[in-house]
Amino acid sequence: MSIARALFGFPGGVRLPTHKDASTGSPIATLPVPPELVIPLSQHAGDPARPAVSAGDTVHRGTVIGRAPGDFSATVHASSSGTVTAVENRPVPHPSGLPEPCVVIRTDGLDTRPADGPEPLKDWLSASPARLRRRVADSGVAGLGGAAFPAAVKLTPGPDTDVALLVVNAIECEPWITCDDVLLREHAMEVVTGARIMRHILGAPEVVIALEAEKRAALDALTRALDDAGEPGMTVTRVPVRYPAGGEKQLIQTLTGREVPSGGLPLDLGILCHNAGTVAAVARAVEHGEPLTDRIVTVAGTGVGQPRNYRVRLGTPIHRLIEAAGGYRGQGHRLIVGGPMMGFALEHDNVPVTKGCNCILVTESHAVPPPEPALPCIRCGDCADVCPMRLQPQQLYWQAMGRDHEGIREDGLFDCIECGACAYVCPSKLPLVGMYRHAKSEIRTSDEDQRFAEQARQRYAFRQARLEREQQEQAERRRRKKEALQAERGAGEKADRKAEIQAAVARARKRKRGGGES
Amino acid sequence: MALKTPPAPHIHGDNSVSRIMRRVLYALVPGVVAMTAVFGWGVVVNILIAVAVAVVCETAMLRLRGKPVALFLNDWSAVVMAVLLALCLPPLLPAWMTAVGVAFGLIFGKHLYGGLGYNPFNPAMVGYAVLIVAFPQAMVQWLPPTGLAESALGPLQTLQVIVFGQLPPGLAPDALTHATPLDHVKTRLAEGLTMQEIRGGPVFGVVAGSGWEWINLLFLTGGAWLLHVRVIRWQVPAGVIIGLAAPALLFWLINPEQQLSPLFHLLSGGAMLGAFFIATDPVSGATTPWGRLCFGLGVGVLAWIIRTWGGYPDGIAFGVLLMNMAVPLIDRYTRPRIYGHGGR
Numbered sequence: 110m111s112i113a114r115a116l117f118g119f120p121g122g123v124r125l126p127t128h129k130d131a132s133t134g135s136p137i138a139t140l141p142v143p144p145e146l147v148i149p150l151s152q153h154a155g156d157p158a159r160p161a162v163s164a165g166d167t168v169h170r171g172t173v174i175g176r177a178p179g180d181f182s183a184t185v186h187a188s189s190s191g192t193v194t195a196v197e198n199r200p201v202p203h204p205s206g207l208p209e210p211c212v213v214i215r216t217d218g219l220d221t222r223p224a225d226g227p228e229p230l231k232d233w234l235s236a237s238p239a240r241l242r243r244r245v246a247d248s249g250v251a252g253l254g255g256a257a258f259p260a261a262v263k264l265t266p267g268p269d270t271d272v273a274l275l276v277v278n279a280i281e282c283e284p285w286i287t288c289d290d291v292l293l294r295e296h297a298m299e300v301v302t303g304a305r306i307m308r309h310i311l312g313a314p315e316v317v318i319a320l321e322a323e324k325r326a327a328l329d330a331l332t333r334a335l336d337d338a339g340e341p342g343m344t345v346t347r348v349p350v351r352y353p354a355g356g357e358k359q360l361i362q363t364l365t366g367r368e369v370p371s372g373g374l375p376l377d378l379g380i381l382c383h384n385a386g387t388v389a390a391v392a393r394a395v396e397h398g399e400p401l402t403d404r405i406v407t408v409a410g411t412g413v414g415q416p417r418n419y420r421v422r423l424g425t426p427i428h429r430l431i432e433a434a435g436g437y438r439g440q441g442h443r444l445i446v447g448g449p450m451m452g453f454a455l456e457h458d459n460v461p462v463t464k465g466c467n468c469i470l471v472t473e474s475h476a477v478p479p480p481e482p483a484l485p486c487i488r489c490g491d492c493a494d495v496c497p498m499r500l501q502p503q504q505l506y507w508q509a510m511g512r513d514h515e516g517i518r519e520d521g522l523f524d525c526i527e528c529g530a531c532a533y534v535c536p537s538k539l540p541l542v543g544m545y546r547h548a549k550s551e552i553r554t555s556d557e558d559q560r561f562a563e564q565a566r567q568r569y570a571f572r573q574a575r576l577e578r579e580q581q582e583q584a585e586r587r588r589r590k591k592e593a594l595q596a597e598r599g600a601g602e603k604a605d606r607k608a609e610i611q612a613a614v615a616r617a618r619k620r621k622r623g624g625g626e627s
Numbered sequence: 628m629a630l631k632t633p634p635a636p637h638i639h640g641d642n643s644v645s646r647i648m649r650r651v652l653y654a655l656v657p658g659v660v661a662m663t664a665v666f667g668w669g670v671v672v673n674i675l676i677a678v679a680v681a682v683v684c685e686t687a688m689l690r691l692r693g694k695p696v697a698l699f700l701n702d703w704s705a706v707v708m709a710v711l712l713a714l715c716l717p718p719l720l721p722a723w724m725t726a727v728g729v730a731f732g733l734i735f736g737k738h739l740y741g742g743l744g745y746n747p748f749n750p751a752m753v754g755y756a757v758l759i760v761a762f763p764q765a766m767v768q769w770l771p772p773t774g775l776a777e778s779a780l781g782p783l784q785t786l787q788v789i790v791f792g793q794l795p796p797g798l799a800p801d802a803l804t805h806a807t808p809l810d811h812v813k814t815r816l817a818e819g820l821t822m823q824e825i826r827g828g829p830v831f832g833v834v835a836g837s838g839w840e841w842i843n844l845l846f847l848t849g850g851a852w853l854l855h856v857r858v859i860r861w862q863v864p865a866g867v868i869i870g871l872a873a874p875a876l877l878f879w880l881i882n883p884e885q886q887l888s889p890l891f892h893l894l895s896g897g898a899m900l901g902a903f904f905i906a907t908d909p910v911s912g913a914t915t916p917w918g919r920l921c922f923g924l925g926v927g928v929l930a931w932i933i934r935t936w937g938g939y940p941d942g943i944a945f946g947v948l949l950m951n952m953a954v955p956l957i958d959r960y961t962r963p964r965i966y967g968h969g970g971r
Contacts, residue, residue, distance in 0.1 A: 204632075369967050453635060455630065456632055470637075484699075487744050488909045488912075488914045493916075494860075499963045524968070533639055536642040536643050542635060546634070
């Protein structure tokens with residue numbers, strides 16, 4: 110194994126306090142199966158799964174409870190055995206806070222596997238890529254880094270696209286999060302195997318596993334696993350710790366010096382990135398025939414007793430996780446799913462762990478002070494210095510304030526990856542990311558409106574044209590009819606006239622004659 | 628239990644507008660000490676008067692505009708503006724003139740445009756421009772450096788002169804006023820003297836005006852610290868310095884007997900104060916990296932032109948104001964290439 114790669118780096122970025130040691134002190138703990146699992150049918154990007162069970166059904170660990178309606182979706186499985194008690198709307202970890210369809214399971218504690226579950230594919234090297242893709246899709250694997258993008262979709266680049274480089278992203282650039290770190294420390298072989306399987310599926314000549322320079326224990330474990338695997342063309346690259354080094358676009362730039370085209374995909378460069386957890390899940394799905402029913406979650410922050418990493422069944426309520434981690438500590442908490450830079454805050458802890466939950470961050474109010482009153486922007490440009498996309502956030506801010514949709518689009522609003530570096534350094538404490546999100550949704554809505562308006566206008570114009578044409582046709586028909594009528598009547602009238610004249614003549618003659626008589 | 632759900636990010640750095648402004652004030656200290664040493668207590672009195680007027684005006688305007696007074700006073704921006712303007716004024720300028728300049732700059736240059744962050748022109752330079760246009764005579768009456776003065780005024784005497792216009796008995800007004808070296812050279816050159824002849828005079832120090840060169844060097848020191856703590860970026864000061872020195876060098880090489888040396892330009896008048904503290908005002912300046920360099924270059928070149936051919940004692944103020952007007956254009960045409968747009 111070699112650590113070979115000259116790094117290119119990326120512009121901007123910030124150094125954040127990492128707080129990683131808080132949760133890496135003890136090994137991964139397994140959280141017991143809770144009495145009730147609430148499993149959302151939409152835990153992934155794309156279309157929600159359709160329920161495949163109903164109340165009263167018996168399920169096992171790995172039973173399909175939600176079927177993907179199309180390719181851009183993911184299968185959902187029961188995380189333990191028991192009885193389905195309901196398929197209903199329940200609160201889910203989503204920024205909107207709206208309830209969504211979930212399958213509720215009362216667990217029986219037996220944790221049995223279904224008899225007809227998928228076979229372990231120990232000899233995956235001789236399996237066809239199509240079969241392996243099918244297996245990944247059937248196992249419900251979605252991006253475990255947070256975005257929860259269906260893994261099988263990403264492993265299907267299309268017939269004309271060659272993947273030259275597969276990147277396994279083990280960089281957790283957000284503070285506190287360590288689930289990939291502990292995964293590598295304890296299950297490095299899973300990650301290596303998963304990467305080999307993916308490489309086999311994609312036919313990628315090169316695989317790079319990227320992690321932060323600080324993750325020494327993980328690096329050692331990974332190095333050993335790679336040596337054991339002994340597969341050429343796979344390397345580990347250590348990347349300097351700087352937020353957002355783990356962002357897909359930034360990581361690609363760091364590794365290759367190339368930029369993903371605006372509005373495009375890494376595939377446009379022949380590169381594919383997968384999160385380390387996702388890669389390990391693929392290994393388990395293929396090698397052991399285990400669908401995705403659990404994940405590693407970091408519980409961290411100053412507001413929780415014992416920060417640690419837990420292997421948690423999907424659908425476990427978050428409060429169970431916090432209780433296991435020593436419960437709440439201090440006062441005035443904030444509960445964040447994901448990291449402190451890009452994660453979203455929850456209103457309460459009675460929502461389930463989903464495929465995208467990499468971290469539950471519990472902070473005390475003094476650690477995360479209430480936002481100070483924002484001052485106006487003084488155009489200091491600190492935000493532009495840290496923007497990894499080389500945007501000018503201070504300019505976008507003015508355009509967002511002035512609703513200059515055209516200008517803000519031109520200045521790259523839709524290139525913003527919402528990493529939050531600008532808002533982090535802003536001396537005026539402006540909620541910049543929130544403003545950009547708002548502007549994006551405003552523009553999308555107005556685009557939509559415009560599209561509808563254009564459609565309506567076209568329909569109206571079409572209708573007008575049709576009415577006009579119909580009117581013309583009708584007029585034409587009328588004219589023809591009239592003409593025909595006239596022609597008919599004309600002929601008739603002539604005959605009538607003649608008859609009339611003849612009658613009149615006859616009457617006159619009669620009268621003359623009669624007159625003489627009388 | 629309903630927890631708060633503010634938008635991400637949930638953590639913030641420790642920078643603040645208040646800290647930026649306070650750091651600017653700290654960085655001014657060496658220059659202010661040097662100015663006081665050279666020109667006497669008038670410098671300090673001017674600063675105190677300007678700050679007092681600024682705080683009163685700022686408070687009044689915030690009240691009038693219905694803005695939170697404590698929040699905005701705490702950003703220290705009014706104080707910075709007042710100190711910067713005070714440092715551009717002759718040391719014995721009558722107090723009411725200082726007050727007029729500060730009040731105009733703050734009220735018309737800042738609050739009528741919408742207050743902090745919204746002013747297109749540098750408020751301190753707006754105040755300066757008003758003063759130099761309204762009171763051209765008073766604005767060029769600088770004191771001689773203490774070494775040259777026949778009698779230095781004590782702090783109380785200075786206060787009396789500035790506030791009440793009372794000169795200590797037995798002191799003629801002429802003894803206290805003096806043209807700045809920049810003015811001095813310009814007048815002499817106009818009279819047909821050569822640089823060599825002018826140089827011999829006592830207003831010269833080592834490379835530039837006596838006293839002024841030290842003041843400029845100490846402002847440079849403070850500015851270097853601001854660069855170090857990243858309150859300002861290198862582009863604007865570099866731009867001003869190059870913009871001022873490059874044409875000066877060219878003309879000086881062509882005609883050293885009629886032109887000031889680039890070093891003289893850089894260490895005279897408000898060169899370093901302007902380069903590191905005034906032209907670097909983020910609100911009214913350009914904001915892209917290349918834009919800042921262009922902005923600085925523009926300020927420097929304009930300052931050199933005004934110094935060389937204009938009628939004003941220094942050119943930094945009008946250089947800054949003129950370039951303020953060009954900022955939207957500069958920012959538009961110097962936007963960096965965005966990631967993923969026409970890259971490799």
